[in-house]
Amino acid sequence: MKHQVESQIIANRRIHGDYFQVDFNAPEIARAAQPGQFVHVRIPLLEHRVLRRPFSIYNVEPAAGTVSVIYKVVGEGTECLSQTPADTVASLLGPLGCGFTVPATADVQPVIVAGGYGCAATYLLARRSPRKPVCLFGARTEADLLLVKEFEALGCEVRIATNDGSRGHRGFVTALLEPFLKAAQPRPVAVAACGPNPMLKAVAKDLLLHGLDGEISLDHAMCCGVGACFACVIKRKSDNPDGWEYARTCIDGPVFPASQTVWD
Numbered sequence: 420m421k422h423q424v425e426s427q428i429i430a431n432r433r434i435h436g437d438y439f440q441v442d443f444n445a446p447e448i449a450r451a452a453q454p455g456q457f458v459h460v461r462i463p464l465l466e467h468r469v470l471r472r473p474f475s476i477y478n479v480e481p482a483a484g485t486v487s488v489i490y491k492v493v494g495e496g497t498e499c500l501s502q503t504p505a506d507t508v509a510s511l512l513g514p515l516g517c518g519f520t521v522p523a524t525a526d527v528q529p530v531i532v533a534g535g536y537g538c539a540a541t542y543l544l545a546r547r548s549p550r551k552p553v554c555l556f557g558a559r560t561e562a563d564l565l566l567v568k569e570f571e572a573l574g575c576e577v578r579i580a581t582n583d584g585s586r587g588h589r590g591f592v593t594a595l596l597e598p599f600l601k602a603a604q605p606r607p608v609a610v611a612a613c614g615p616n617p618m619l620k621a622v623a624k625d626l627l628l629h630g631l632d633g634e635i636s637l638d639h640a641m642c643c644g645v646g647a648c649f650a651c652v653i654k655r656k657s658d659n660p661d662g663w664e665y666a667r668t669c670i671d672g673p674v675f676p677a678s679q680t681v682w683d
């Protein structure tokens with residue numbers, strides 16, 4: 420069930436570099452949120468712009484009523500958000516979209532593959548998984564790594580790849596996924612991925628090459644967030660004669676089975 424709420428910003432602080440965390444007081448959304456869902460935020464200092472901005476729900480504390488988001492300043496909206504002081508009231512719509520599946524039992528080994536702020540979208544999944552995920556985090560350089568300590572505090576094993584080798588494996592995070600794919604049969608693994616499109620494309624391709632499926636959260640620009648405007652359509656595989664159909668990232672996703680993704 421989604422809610423539109425006028426939400427007070429409890430805290431809004433820089434984590435490091437261009438990355439910030441904002442905590443909203445939004446008890447209805449905190450209670451309803453599932454891993455991988457997002458909130459659509461009307462940014463108060465950007466009231467002259469109609470469009471909300473979508474952000475994955477990083478964490479919720481239902482008892483306290485808080486919903487947290489990690490964001491990177493990339494443009495006008497996120498710049499304005501970063502300058503918004505605590506106590507400001509913002510309109511929030513959420514929780515929106517279809518999120519990740521939480522494994523039902525500890526027999527399944529969850530593996531999270533994340534790049535950049537993509538790890539934020541997977542934190543609730545890690546929190547709620549009966550067996551703690553192995554987390555494979557990729558970044559261009561060490562300074563772009565986020566939330567490593569937070570995932571470790573949950574009991575997750577975090578393995579890191581950086582493009583420049585400043586921390587962990589030098590190269591792409593998909594290299595860290597390879598051993599899990601090879602060892603996957605007959606041991607069941609559940610792979611959940613969120614991050615930049617080239618990473619997601621490589622993860623989806625590797626999964627399918629090994630005869631496995633997984634869940635991929637697509638970060639696609641969107642407008643209304645509730646399925647009305649069709650601005651966020653993507654192609655997904657289908658059984659119809661064309662072999663594909665349009666899907667709306669906002670309500671059919673943002674999380675899709677890897678086996679349904681189409682990468683032109």
Ligand SMILES: Cc1cc2nc3c(=O)[nH]c(=O)nc-3n(C[C@H](O)[C@H](O)[C@H](O)COP(=O)(O)OP(=O)(O)OC[C@H]3O[C@@H](n4cnc5c(N)ncnc54)[C@H](O)[C@@H]3O)c2cc1C
Pocket residue numbers: 457472473474475476488489490491492493494495496497498536539540637638639640641673
């Ligand atoms: C389901 C979903 C979840 C998201 N979760 C997060 C999150 O947890 N943290 C976070 O920082 N961002 C997240 N994003 C991306 C975030 O919505 C955009 O960065 C934000 O809307 C940019 O707004 P802006 O006004 O600052 O930038 P704009 O001025 O609109 O754009 C600035 C630059 O960012 C690019 N951009 C805009 N939207 C996106 C997008 N969706 N993906 C990639 N690039 C984009 C533009 O092409 C442009 O180059 C998510 C997006 C979606 C669809």
